[in-house]
Amino acid sequence: MKGPAVLSSRHGLQQRLCWLVVLLGVEWVAISATVGVPETGTGFGIPLTASAAFFLILGYSRVRASLPQISAELQSAEIDWACLLAHAGALLIFLALSFPTPAQKSSLLWKAPRLASAIGAIVLGIFALIPPPTAWRLILHTGRSWVYALAAGATAWRLSPFCQSLWNSSPGRVLTDVTFDFVHLLLRNVFPDVVADRAKLAIGTPRFAVEIGGPCSGFEGLGMILVFGVFWLWFLRKEIRFPQALLSLPAGLLLMWVLNAVRIVLLISIGHFGAEKIAIGGFHSQAGWIAFSGVTLAYAGALQHFRWFARVQSQPAATENRAAVFLVPFMAILAVSLLTHAASADFEWLYPLRWVGACCALWFFRRSYKALDWSLSWSGPTIGVAVFILWIALERFIHPLTSTAMPVALAGASAATRTAWILIRALAATTTVPIAEELAFRGFLLRRLMAEDFETIPLGRFTWPALLLSSITFGALHGSRWVAGTLSGLLYGFAVARRGKLGDAVIAHATTNAMLAAYVLVCNQWQFW
Amino acid sequence: MQKLIALVLLVIGSSSVAMASYVPEIDPASGASALALIAGGLLILRSCRKK
Numbered sequence: 108m109k110g111p112a113v114l115s116s117r118h119g120l121q122q123r124l125c126w127l128v129v130l131l132g133v134e135w136v137a138i139s140a141t142v143g144v145p146e147t148g149t150g151f152g153i154p155l156t157a158s159a160a161f162f163l164i165l166g167y168s169r170v171r172a173s174l175p176q177i178s179a180e181l182q183s184a185e186i187d188w189a190c191l192l193a194h195a196g197a198l199l200i201f202l203a204l205s206f207p208t209p210a211q212k213s214s215l216l217w218k219a220p221r222l223a224s225a226i227g228a229i230v231l232g233i234f235a236l237i238p239p240p241t242a243w244r245l246i247l248h249t250g251r252s253w254v255y256a257l258a259a260g261a262t263a264w265r266l267s268p269f270c271q272s273l274w275n276s277s278p279g280r281v282l283t284d285v286t287f288d289f290v291h292l293l294l295r296n297v298f299p300d301v302v303a304d305r306a307k308l309a310i311g312t313p314r315f316a317v318e319i320g321g322p323c324s325g326f327e328g329l330g331m332i333l334v335f336g337v338f339w340l341w342f343l344r345k346e347i348r349f350p351q352a353l354l355s356l357p358a359g360l361l362l363m364w365v366l367n368a369v370r371i372v373l374l375i376s377i378g379h380f381g382a383e384k385i386a387i388g389g390f391h392s393q394a395g396w397i398a399f400s401g402v403t404l405a406y407a408g409a410l411q412h413f414r415w416f417a418r419v420q421s422q423p424a425a426t427e428n429r430a431a432v433f434l435v436p437f438m439a440i441l442a443v444s445l446l447t448h449a450a451s452a453d454f455e456w457l458y459p460l461r462w463v464g465a466c467c468a469l470w471f472f473r474r475s476y477k478a479l480d481w482s483l484s485w486s487g488p489t490i491g492v493a494v495f496i497l498w499i500a501l502e503r504f505i506h507p508l509t510s511t512a513m514p515v516a517l518a519g520a521s522a523a524t525r526t527a528w529i530l531i532r533a534l535a536a537t538t539t540v541p542i543a544e545e546l547a548f549r550g551f552l553l554r555r556l557m558a559e560d561f562e563t564i565p566l567g568r569f570t571w572p573a574l575l576l577s578s579i580t581f582g583a584l585h586g587s588r589w590v591a592g593t594l595s596g597l598l599y600g601f602a603v604a605r606r607g608k609l610g611d612a613v614i615a616h617a618t619t620n621a622m623l624a625a626y627v628l629v630c631n632q633w634q635f636w
Numbered sequence: 637m638q639k640l641i642a643l644v645l646l647v648i649g650s651s652s653v654a655m656a657s658y659v660p661e662i663d664p665a666s667g668a669s670a671l672a673l674i675a676g677g678l679l680i681l682r683s684c685r686k687k
Contacts, residue, residue, distance in 0.1 A: 141668070396670035404677040411681055419685055431682035433678045441673040445666060494655070556678070584668050 123236040123285075125572045128579075130232055134198060136590055144204040158260030165256055166249035173248050177241060190235035190333070197228035283308070286368060293372045298379065310371075315378030315386070317371070325367030328399055332363045335403055339410065345411055346419045355416065359406040366398040384452035393449035400445070425461035429562055432475040433551035436543035439468040454516035459531040465539035481552075481610040491604045491618025494595045497523045498619065499626070501591040502635075513633050532636065533624040541616035549612045550598060553554070553577040567607025573601045595619065 152266060201224040207217050246253075287303075290310055294301045304312045309318045336356045340347070364460055374394070380387035410416045443464035447457035469476070554561040556573035578596030585592030602612040627635050 394667055396666045400670050400673050400677075403674050404681070407678055407681050410683060428680060428684045431680045434680055438673055438676045438680075441669045441676070444669055446671070448666060551679075580672075583674055585666065 110369050119183050120174060121235075121572045123181060126534055127236050128291055129575065130236075132230065134228075138202070138205075142202065154264035155265045156260075156366055161259045162249070162253055162256035164250060165252035165276070169250050169252055170245060170248040177245060181237065181241060184238050184241070187235045187238065190231050194228050194231035194235055197224050197231055201228055221429065238339070253414055280601065286292050286325070287363075288515060289368045290319075290371045291344065291486075292374065293368060297372065297376060300577045305458060311375045312379045315375055315383060317369065317375060317378070322548050323362045325364065325370075325395075328363050328367055329360055330404070331399055332359050336360075336406060339407055343410055347416050348418055352410060352416050355406060358409075359402055359542070363402045365397065370394040382452075385450060388452045392450045394443055397445050427475065430551065430555075432472045433546045434470040435472065436465050439464040439548035440540070440543055456516070456528070458528065458535070462531055462535035462539050465535070465543050469539065479610075480608050482608055482611075483610050483614050484606060486605050487614030488613040488618045489615075490598050491615040492622065494598050494615065494619040495622040495626075497598075498588075498591045498623065498635075501594075502588070505619040513631070529628070533621075533628075536620040537617045541613050541620060545599065545603075545609055545612045547617055548577050548581045549600055550609050552601060553578065553603075565607055566609055567604045569600060569604055571579055 188497040201221060204217065216627055237245070248255055261508050284305075287305060287308060287310065291301065291303050294310065294312075298312050302308070302313060302315055302316050306321070307318060309316055311317055333356070336359050340352060340356070343352075374386050375389055377390055440461050443461045447455055449461050452456055459623060517528065520528070550566065551561060551574055552567070554564040556565050556576055557568070557570055574597065577590075578593045578600060581596035582591070582593030583600075584587040599612040599615055602615040605611060626632055
């Protein structure tokens with residue numbers, strides 16, 4: 108029997124960074140479970156995160172050229188166990204200082220050593236895996252990136268409330284008025300009676316009206332498109348024509364602004380026709396993401412496909428897009444779930460549409476899937492059972508009090524409706540979801556992280572960074588259950604690696620989901636659905 | 637100069653994005669799904685360009 112194929116197991120920079128992420132991640136989870144989420148202090152979270160993001164982007168672009176050499180040097184460096192021990196000591200001091208008396212809580216004499224022990228633990232953890240001289244060289248290679256990053260983070264932090272205030276204050280009133288007038292114009296074409304109060308920014312119909320507050324203005328959507336647009340222009344800089352490509356930026360912003368006005372009109376229309384709960388509880392919270400996803404993909408598609416923008420032309424439509432074969436079923440589930448959430452109030456009655464969407468995508472690419480080897484072995488169900496046990500155990504450890512009864516809406520429905528919904532929910536969990544997720548994560552992402560032409564990597568081959576990153580991504584999509592999701596991703600990865608057959612991961616995943624479905628229904632543990 | 641303009645635009649954009657934490661339209665629970673959808677779409681777009 109052939110064992111799992113692991114590529115490049117020596118400890119280069121990439122592997123060490125992966126282990127560092129795992130080490131700090133596991134410790135973060137353990138600390139969060141023990142003393143709650145550590146606070147960064149009032150208002151420091153946003154500038155710190157923004158600065159870190161800018162530093163990573165700017166620093167990486169500067170340090171990229173020297174990474175292979177640094178990584179090669181690290182291959183021969185030993186892990187510093189003394190540093191790792193000191194890291195554990197600093198962590199213990201941090202934990203010991205994490206249970207203050209009420210008097211200590213606001214005292215600087217308590218806060219300063221606690222903060223110092225946390226920073227010390229992180230630094231010592233880094234030094235354990237990356238020797239201080241190498242870490243220092245890495246920092247030196249980033250040049251003045253940290254200055255720009257700090258300045259950019261602090262500016263973004265200070266500008267944020269200003270941007271938000273623009274909606275209601277005089278300097279930004281132009282955009283406010285134009286948006287309000289555009290919404291008014293669109294509404295007048297839909298409804299004969301439109302109620303509008305410009306001073307209060309209230310608009311609607313006699314049956315349903317909304318007040319467009321600053322947080323609902325759509326400014327953040329424009330900001331997100333601006334960030335994505337600048338990044339994507341930079342990313343494609345060698346493949347697109349300048350200066351005309353720069354026009355895509357205002358075009359994207361304009362499209363987002365128009366869609367924002369359409370969103371407000373649709374919100375009012377849904378409420379007007381009697382579905383106030385759906386308008387407020389569903390559509391209101393989903394429409395932003397739907398618009399942003401649509402504009403982002405349209406923007407990227409236009410830059411790549413329009414000859415006026417693109418230097419490099421896309422493949423002819425007749426050529427099969429292999430990434431689509433692996434990704435579209437999963438994307439169909441995600442896209443339909445955004446729509447079904449938008450059309451739901453408190454309970455997702457339209458969940459069966461996710462199953463329909465995935466079935467359509469799988470049917471569309473059915474010929475491509477026939478070429479994959481779907482033979483099964485005993486290891487799939489075994490790993491599936493192990494993941495189920497792990498999932499339940501972690502749930503009990505991390506969220507011991509979250510068990511919930513059947514949703515009220517479902518319990519109140521007729522027996523036929525309830526049974527049909529539960530059957531399709533269980534059917535989706537055991538068929539389309541495992542197939543779509545395994546195609547996307549183990550079939551595509553795991554291999555795509557190793558090579559751009561992912562199909563040159565046989566199924567079952569993996570590198571630790573690729574397996575870890577694809578599992579973390581898989582875990583991130585499971586929300587608060589990200590730890591269980593990440594560990595499950597690792598185990599499903601091993602299921603594929605054992606024989607190089609995707610079917611093993613699919614059957615493992617289906618087994619887990621089938622057992623979870625049974626657990627939900629038999630033990631009344633609806634929090635898992 | 638181009639880098640400076642790009643950085644300024646990024647900062648302005650980030651400032652608006654930072655508001656998203658207070659905004660009901662940008663539901664964090666749907667964020668992961670939407671970002672995965674966008675990432676998948678971008679990967680498909682990238683894979684259909686001529687090598």
